Amino acid sequence: MNRKFERIQRDSSYIQFHKIYHQFIKSKELEKNGRLKIGLLSSFSLIGFEECLNVWCNKYGFNCEIYIGPYGQYNQQIYNNQSKLYKFDPDAVFLLLDVEHLFKEFFKRPYTHSAEERQSKVRELVDDVSNMLLYLAERSESKIIMNNLEVPVYSPLGLLENKENYGLIKIVKEFNTQLEDTFRESNRIYVFDYDLFTSKYGKDNCTDPRMKYLADMRVPKEIVPKLCYNYLSYLLPMLGLNRKCIVLDLDNTLWGGIIGEDEFENIALGPDPLGSVFVDFQKKLLALYDKGILLAINSNNNLEDALKVIKEHPYMVLKEEHFAGFKVNWKSKVLNIKEIADDLNIGLDSMVFIDDDPVNREMMRKFYPEVLTMGLPSDPSQYSKTLENLIEFNTLQLTEADKRRGKMYVEQRYRREFESSVTNMQEFLKGLEMEIEIEPANRFNIPRIGQLTQRTNQFNLTTKRYQEEDITKFSKSDEYEVYSLRLKDKFGEYGLIGVLILKRETDITWTIDTFLLSCRAMGKNVEKAFFTYIVNMLEKKGISKLRGIYLPTNKNIPVKNLYKELGFTKIEESPSRTVWLLDCKNYDESIAGYIKIIE
Amino acid sequence: MIKLNKGLKKIVSEVLQIPVPQISSETSQDNTESWTSVVNLLLISEIEERFNVEFDIDELIKIKKLGDIEVLLAKRGVSL
Numbered sequence: 001m002n003r004k005f006e007r008i009q010r011d012s013s014y015i016q017f018h019k020i021y022h023q024f025i026k027s028k029e030l031e032k033n034g035r036l037k038i039g040l041l042s043s044f045s046l047i048g049f050e051e052c053l054n055v056w057c058n059k060y061g062f063n064c065e066i067y068i069g070p071y072g073q074y075n076q077q078i079y080n081n082q083s084k085l086y087k088f089d090p091d092a093v094f095l096l097l098d099v100e101h102l103f104k105e106f107f108k109r110p111y112t113h114s115a116e117e118r119q120s121k122v123r124e125l126v127d128d129v130s131n132m133l134l135y136l137a138e139r140s141e142s143k144i145i146m147n148n149l150e151v152p153v154y155s156p157l158g159l160l161e162n163k164e165n166y167g168l169i170k171i172v173k174e175f176n177t178q179l180e181d182t183f184r185e186s187n188r189i190y191v192f193d194y195d196l197f198t199s200k201y202g203k204d205n206c207t208d209p210r211m212k213y214l215a216d217m218r219v220p221k222e223i224v225p226k227l228c229y230n231y232l233s234y235l236l237p238m239l240g241l242n243r244k245c246i247v248l249d250l251d252n253t254l255w256g257g258i259i260g261e262d263e264f265e266n267i268a269l270g271p272d273p274l275g276s277v278f279v280d281f282q283k284k285l286l287a288l289y290d291k292g293i294l295l296a297i298n299s300n301n302n303l304e305d306a307l308k309v310i311k312e313h314p315y316m317v318l319k320e321e322h323f324a325g326f327k328v329n330w331k332s333k334v335l336n337i338k339e340i341a342d343d344l345n346i347g348l349d350s351m352v353f354i355d356d357d358p359v360n361r362e363m364m365r366k367f368y369p370e371v372l373t374m375g376l377p378s379d380p381s382q383y384s385k386t387l388e389n390l391i392e393f394n395t396l397q398l399t400e401a402d403k404r405r406g407k408m409y410v411e412q413r414y415r416r417e418f419e420s421s422v423t424n425m426q427e428f429l430k431g432l433e434m435e436i437e438i439e440p441a442n443r444f445n446i447p448r449i450g451q452l453t454q455r456t457n458q459f460n461l462t463t464k465r466y467q468e469e470d471i472t473k474f475s476k477s478d479e480y481e482v483y484s485l486r487l488k489d490k491f492g493e494y495g496l497i498g499v500l501i502l503k504r505e506t507d508i509t510w511t512i513d514t515f516l517l518s519c520r521a522m523g524k525n526v527e528k529a530f531f532t533y534i535v536n537m538l539e540k541k542g543i544s545k546l547r548g549i550y551l552p553t554n555k556n557i558p559v560k561n562l563y564k565e566l567g568f569t570k571i572e573e574s575p576s577r578t579v580w581l582l583d584c585k586n587y588d589e590s591i592a593g594y595i596k597i598i599e
Numbered sequence: 600m601i602k603l604n605k606g607l608k609k610i611v612s613e614v615l616q617i618p619v620p621q622i623s624s625e626t627s628q629d630n631t632e633s634w635t636s637v638v639n640l641l642l643i644s645e646i647e648e649r650f651n652v653e654f655d656i657d658e659l660i661k662i663k664k665l666g667d668i669e670v671l672l673a674k675r676g677v678s679l
Contacts, residue, residue: 015613015645022616047637208644210656215640222648 005059010229010389014048014221021051024058036064036235039090039142041074043101044218052228060232062239071216078136090142091238094231095133096194098218099149099172102129106171111157115165122171126178137188143396145234147194148176153203187397190234197230233391243372243392244346244405245294245324246285247337249355250306254282254318256380259305270315274380281383282317289322292405293393294344296325298336298353303328324409333360334367343416344409352392356380399448401495411492412520418491429524430594432489436526437598438533441475441482448496449484452516457555459517459527461548461562466514479504480513485530487521497521498530502538502546509545510538515562522558529595531566535587548580607672610649611665614642627664643668650677 004024008016038053040046050066057064067088069077074095077085085093100107106121113121133144151172155161161169176195183189198206201223211217219227236242251258255278256268268274289295295318299306306328310320320326325340333355341348349370355361356376364373377386395402415432422428441449450468457463466474474480485498498521501514517527538546548563550556552575560578564570567587568580608622615633617626628634634642639662646668647653652675662668 014641015610018641019613045637047640210654210659211640211644213656214659215636217640221641221644 005055008055008059010226012225014052014225017048017052017055017225020055036062036092036238037067037088037090038064038235039067039069039085039088039093040096041069041077041085041093042096043072043074043098044096044216045071046096046219047215047217048219048221048224049228052225053231056225056228056232057235060236060241062241064235075132078132081139086139090140092143092145092235093136093140094192095144095146096219097129097147097149099152102149102175103171107152107168110168110171111164118166118171119174122166122174122178126175126182129179130182133183133189137186143234143238144189145192145231146179146189147192148179149195150198150203150206151176151195190396192230192234194227197227201226229391233394234396236392237395241392242350242395243293243352243390244350245296245340245344246288246352246354247296247298247325247340247371248285249333249357249360250297250299250301250309250328252356252380253354253376253383254278255309255313255316259309260301264308264313267309267313269309269313275315277381277383279315279317281380281387284384284387286317286322288387288393289318289406290403291393291398292402294324294346294406294409295322296340296344297323297328298325298333298340298355299328300330300333301328321410322406324406324413326413332363334363337364337368337371343413352390354387397447397451399451401448401451404493404495407492408494408520414491415489432491432524433596434487434489434524434526434594435596435598436529436533437486437488438483438530439486441471441484443472445484445496446471446475449482449499452496452499452518453514456516456518457553458519459522459559460553460556461515461559462513462551463553463556464514474501481510483534485517485526487524487526494518494521498526500530500534502534505547508543509547510543511547511549515548526595527562528566529597532587532589533597535582535584536589539584544584546582546584548582550578550580551576552578606649607646607665607669610645611642614638614645622665624666624669625664629663646672650675652677 005020008020036057040049046068050068053066054064067085067090069085074097077083102125103121106113106118110118129146133146136142136144149172151169155168157164157167161167166174176191180191183191206220206223207218208220211220248254251260256274257266259267269278270276285295297306307320310316310318325343327336327340329336337348337351337353341351347370348368351371353361353364353371353373354376355364355373361373361376364371372392374386374390376383418431419428422431439445447468449471450466453464453466453471471482475482481502483500483502484496485500486496487494487498497518499514499516500512502510503513505511515527535546546568548568550560550563552560563578563580563582566582568582570578571581572579608619611617611622611626612619615631615638617631617633626634628636628639643654643659643662650672652672654671658671662671
């Protein structure tokens with residue numbers, strides 16, 4: 001967060017953006033770390049967008065370059081491969097179309113057309129727009145964000161509007177629904193719910209007829225900063241600037257009152273007016289946990305007092321099992337948060353700190369400006385709203401693994417506790433009661449397989465990065481076999497944490513194209529059990545020789561000797577790669593040990 | 600009275616990014632580079648907001664220089 005832009009808040013007026021833009025950005029006092037290229041295309045004039053987007057990006061610590069397509073020419077910019085848009089090579093493209101422009105005659109005189117005609121018009125328009133977006137997606141690397149259409153609030157039929165099948169309002173809603181359906185699975189093309197956005201600020205405030213007729217300006221200037229703030233929520237995750245963990249105080253944050261001073265029965269948490277404020281706030285936090293945001297406690301209290309409330313209070317929504325980190329002590333909150341970050345192996349820059357005490361907040365801001373310290377209003381009934389307004393929890397993709405993340409980190413805390421209770425590693429690994437499950441790539445696990453090839457650095461023999469589409473292609477080809485590995489133990493599921501991709505060389509010799517394991521599954525001998533299964537399976541198919549390749553990077557030194565440990569023989573060595581060979585019948589199965597394999 | 604006039608000049612200065620002493624009733628789109636047709640709209644709606652007035656579209660299209668806006672404001676009972 002850049003201090004120069006402190007004055008800029010979610011509700012700042014346009015003129016403040018305008019001033020800051022001319023004061024800092026035009027004068028080239030720019031942030032150097034990171035730069036995004038943003039393209040904006042529209043059927044109307046985009047006035048004020050350049051200033052507002054620029055200021056928002058700089059406030060969040062990165063710089064941007066903006067290209068606004070010529071007035072009304074979004075079509076040409078997309079369908080002409082030589083257009084300035086493609087030369088600009090954007091990282092993100094926002095497309096804003098207005099309903100009058102798109103529906104034309106059908107908007108002006110909807111009821112001179114039959115209901116069937118109106119219905120098929122919607123399909124036709126959705127197809128046109130979708131094809132255009134797909135064309136753009138194919139010709140650029142950028143993320144594409146399309147505003148949906150603002151649903152009109154007026155119909156010439158008045159109160160009889162919804163007595164008519166596929167009436168004016170319905171066709172616009174239907175367009176929006178079908179557009180969303182078309183791109184539900186896409187992680188390149190996103191539909192921004194502009195209609196919902198205008199409802200939030202009031203549709204009357206989102207049009208200014210004079211500006212429309214004078215300049216074809218459809219988004220009034222006071223709305224532009226707010227819209228750009230919403231656009232920012234797509235940009236933050238592109239740069240990894242989204243937040244992953246919420247660190248919470250207890251007293252007067254999760255409940256009302258101070259547990260060290262008030263009686264257990266007297267804290268505010270429950271069905272009364274003040275109590276339900278805190279119950280609701282906890283529910284909001286739990287819903288974020290359910291989508292994969294980690295929760296942690298950072299409180300100055302007696303541990304027993306705090307645990308008593310968390311374990312025994314009948315209206316406590318968040319339980320011990322929801323907290324990935326738990327620091328209740330009399331140490332400084334600044335020290336505590338650092339320890340939580342280290343335990344969870346995440347950066348302070350992915351944390352949000354919530355504390356009702358302004359002194360604690362100021363201290364956190366001073367020591368760790370990279371932590372997002374949430375400005376909490378003094379009225380607790382505003383807590384939930386304040387949390388809802390944060391855009392930093394947005395991601396551009398949500399896999400099943402992401403949704404389970406909160407739970408997995410908590411299980412990891414239990415494992416840490418178990419590990420410190422046993423005397424040696426062998427006892428620890430046995431005590432985990434691990435089970436693995438191996439399955440070929442299928443349409444459910446392909447997104448995660450792709451994601452793992454992108455993200456895994458340490459236990460990754462070849463560090464080949466693949467897109468979902470590549471994995472799909474391999475899984476359909478006779479030349480490749482793709483296997484995934486799931487792991488669970490007595491504390492819970494790790495999810496899909498391993499991938500092995502084989503490539504056919506000859507009938508009897510295959511090469512290991514990719515062999516990787518997520519870092520949280522390392523050090524448990526899981527790879528050996530995985531590999532044993534693969535060798536057995538290959539032998540059944542008559543494949544007797546396996547070639548393994550190690551391509552060194554700065555990060556994958558831990559697996560330098562993996563193939564040796566698995567019984568391979570080195571057949572080639574150079575600084576850029578090591579090649580190994582295994583005769584499957586010489587493979588020693590006993591190295592898999594105590595891990596149960598589920599077929 | 601002078602104060603409000605200063606208020607108008609302040610807005611113009613903020614939006615057009617020119618120093619207050621350079622601003623007069625004769626400041627116009629023709630002699631001010633930063634007063635583009637795009638900025639014109641922003642300037643007008645900013646003035647409307649600060650003085651709590653609203654101009655009609657036929658008045659807006661006739662605005663050529665700051666003096667025109669002063670006349671419109673006077674018409675709305677804003678004393679400059």
